[in-house]
Amino acid sequence: MTAASPVPVPVPVPPVRVPRGEARARLIEAARSLVRHKGFAATSVDELCAAAGVTKGAFFHHFASKEALGVALVEDWTQMTGAMFAAHPYNTLPDPLDRVLAYLDLRREILGQPLAEFSCVAGTTVQEAYESSPPMREAAERSIRSGFAHVLPHLQEALAAQPVPGVTAESLAQQFQVATQGGIILAKALNDPAPARAAFDHLERYLRLLFGRPVKR
Amino acid sequence: MTAASPVPVPVPVPPVRVPRGEARARLIEAARSLVRHKGFAATSVDELCAAAGVTKGAFFHHFASKEALGVALVEDWTQMTGAMFAAHPYNTLPDPLDRVLAYLDLRREILGQPLAEFSCVAGTTVQEAYESSPPMREAAERSIRSGFAHVLPHLQEALAAQPVPGVTAESLAQQFQVATQGGIILAKALNDPAPARAAFDHLERYLRLLFGRPVKR
DNA sequence: TTGATTACATACCAACTGGTCGGTATTCTT
DNA sequence: AAGAATACCGACCAGTTGGTATGTAATCAA
Numbered sequence: 001m002t003a004a005s006p007v008p009v010p011v012p013v014p015p016v017r018v019p020r021g022e023a024r025a026r027l028i029e030a031a032r033s034l035v036r037h038k039g040f041a042a043t044s045v046d047e048l049c050a051a052a053g054v055t056k057g058a059f060f061h062h063f064a065s066k067e068a069l070g071v072a073l074v075e076d077w078t079q080m081t082g083a084m085f086a087a088h089p090y091n092t093l094p095d096p097l098d099r100v101l102a103y104l105d106l107r108r109e110i111l112g113q114p115l116a117e118f119s120c121v122a123g124t125t126v127q128e129a130y131e132s133s134p135p136m137r138e139a140a141e142r143s144i145r146s147g148f149a150h151v152l153p154h155l156q157e158a159l160a161a162q163p164v165p166g167v168t169a170e171s172l173a174q175q176f177q178v179a180t181q182g183g184i185i186l187a188k189a190l191n192d193p194a195p196a197r198a199a200f201d202h203l204e205r206y207l208r209l210l211f212g213r214p215v216k217r
Numbered sequence: 218m219t220a221a222s223p224v225p226v227p228v229p230v231p232p233v234r235v236p237r238g239e240a241r242a243r244l245i246e247a248a249r250s251l252v253r254h255k256g257f258a259a260t261s262v263d264e265l266c267a268a269a270g271v272t273k274g275a276f277f278h279h280f281a282s283k284e285a286l287g288v289a290l291v292e293d294w295t296q297m298t299g300a301m302f303a304a305h306p307y308n309t310l311p312d313p314l315d316r317v318l319a320y321l322d323l324r325r326e327i328l329g330q331p332l333a334e335f336s337c338v339a340g341t342t343v344q345e346a347y348e349s350s351p352p353m354r355e356a357a358e359r360s361i362r363s364g365f366a367h368v369l370p371h372l373q374e375a376l377a378a379q380p381v382p383g384v385t386a387e388s389l390a391q392q393f394q395v396a397t398q399g400g401i402i403l404a405k406a407l408n409d410p411a412p413a414r415a416a417f418d419h420l421e422r423y424l425r426l427l428f429g430r431p432v433k434r
Numbered sequence: 435t436t437g438a439t440t441a442c443a444t445a446c447c448a449a450c451t452g453g454t455c456g457g458t459a460t461t462c463t464t
Numbered sequence: 465a466a467g468a469a470t471a472c473c474g475a476c477c478a479g480t481t482g483g484t485a486t487g488t489a490a491t492c493a494a
Contacts, residue, residue: 020441020490039345041258045482056483057443066482116348123402127344128256130405131333137408144406166422166433171415174403178416182399185340186391188347189361191354198388199395202423205383209426216383237460237471262452273453274473283452 018053024062026052031073036119040070040128040136067133070125074139077121078146085150096157097211103151104200107180111193118193122147123181147180148173164210172207179203235270241279243269248290253336257287257345257353284350287342291356294338295363302367313374314428320368321417324397328410335413336405339364340398364397365390381427389424396420 018026030051034043045066049059063069085091090102110118122143129136148170155169183196208215235243247268251260262283266276280286302308307319327335339360346353365387372386400413425432 018442023442038349039256039258041256042345042349044480046480055443058441060483061441122406124344126402126406127341128259130408132255132259137406140406141408144403171412171419174412174415175419178399178403178412178419179395180399181402182395182397182416185343185398185402186361186395189339189343189354189357191347191358195388195391195395198391199399202388202392202395206419206423206426209423235472240472261450263450272473274455275471277453278471278473 023052023054023058027054027059027062027069028073028076031069032077032121033116035073035121035124036116040125045069067135070129070133070136071139074122074125074136074143078139078143081143082146082149096154096161097207097213099154100151100158100207101204103154103176104204108197108200111183111187111196115187115191115193118196119184119188120181123184144177147177151176158211162211167210175203240269240271240275244271244276244279244286245290245293248286249294249338250333252290252338252341253333257342262286284352287346287350287353288356291339291342291353291360295356295360298360299363299366313371313378314424314430316371317368317375317424318421320371320393321421325414325417328400328404328413332404332408332410335410336401337398340401361394364394368393375428379428384427392420392423 027048030048031043034047034051045056045059048069049056059069063072085103085106088106090099090106093099093102122140125136126140126144129140131137152169152173155172159167159169159172179199179202180196183199186195186199187193205215207213244265247265248260251264251268262273262276265286266273276286280289302320302323305323307316307323310316310319339357342353343357343361346357348354369386369390372389376384376386376389396416396419397413400416403412403416404410422432424430
């Protein structure tokens with residue numbers, strides 16, 4: 001595929017010369033884009049360097065190996081997404097279930113972007129590396145778990161106020177990631193974000209049924 | 218990773234000499250295993266040939282390129298899974314919703330196998346190839362769509378007998394694939410099949426709520 | 435100011451990559 | 465029986481792979 005690949009991946013062109021101190025960040029940025037477009041294994045170190053506007057010397061100065069870059073990429077992803085969701089106003093709504101539903105609105109909004117842009121770095125890399133690279137798998141695990149946290153406290157609060165027999169906040173939070181990751185795969189396969197959106201719609205309906213909220217439509 | 222990969226992938230050892238006429242099938246078989254363990258891009262043609270007990274000459278006699286093998290692999294996967302589900306007794310239950318629930322039981326059973334064994338070939342490859350290889354993406358689309366068919370007729374029948382406002386059989390069938398694919402990713406990331414099982418549990422509860430069936434627990 | 439440390443750049447390398455090509459043994463067709 | 469087609473082998477190749485070794489300019493601590 002590397003040789004035959006007919007579809008070039010568009011990467012933001014870096015400046016002619018990257019300022020000192022920015023190489024590491026630019027490499028991770030380039031990796032984020034390339035990995036989302038073509039996966040980890042299919043992305044070469046040379047490609048990464050070219051996209052980041054940096055030489056190989058810089059790469060291996062900052063990362064002991066390609067695998068180490070992968071770990072750093074996923075860790076950066078965890079922090080990035082964590083900061084994004086933490087900063088969002090949905091967290092400030094008074095009712096916990098409203099917060100969860102607003103979170104779903106936000107997720108659906110994100111699906112308005114191009115496919116690669118809402119693709120999940122952790123989900124993509126873990127498919128390739130769950131067995132072949134324990135360090136990357138562990139980084140992906142931390143990332144996915146941090147994703148639980150975006151809804152877990154709200155679900156706990158909602159369930160504390162209104163328990164649902166047989167349903168835990170933890171497994172419900174997991175289900176948000178299931179819908180996210182599964183939706184992305186369907187969107188990629190069908191080349192259409194609609195199934196990803198529908199996944200969140202069904203999850204919302206499920207929550208409304210569980211908590212006795214009126215179901216839309 | 219190719220060089221540094223510390224975890225060798227176990228592949229069933231082929232006989233010393235593969236009988237004439239079996240090369241193609243053995244290559245696809247080897248690809249199924251290797252791709253599930255390490256992904257498509259990370260699996261080399263040499264590796265494929267070694268695992269299949271076949272030379273490169275045989276490989277490129279049967280497949281024009283590595284990409285062509287990928288397409289054939291996904292197509293074989295579609296047929297294989299299609300035959301497996303079609304042959305299963307869950308299809309013969311009188312009530313359509315019972316058939317759907319029995320399908321979920323079957324899916325949960327499959328999760329008793331090792332991680333790589335319940336990993337989905339279409340879901341894995343489409344993550345890597347959705348942009349870089351249109352032919353593979355299209356093969357994956359056919360595979361995923363054929364997955365819809367395992368529950369779609371039953372859902373249509375169930376909804377015909379008992380309509381649920383705002384819910385179509387098509388989008389509900391999609392949700393089965395969302396749960397499957399999302400569950401697999403969570404299982405890989407957390408290195409535990411439990412979240413995949415939980416995904417089907419939640420889907421079952423959702424269905425029971427939609428159709429007014431008693432919810433377990 | 436100076437010496438050490440950091441942050442790169444450049445050239446290079448052995449191993450591997452997907453793929454080609456000429457050949458041979460088996461099977462099919464007539 | 466003979467010719468054609470199929471299935472496969474094995475050596476070879478140019479390009480790419482992740483990674484290294486060496487050098488140098490900027491920054492920092494003293």
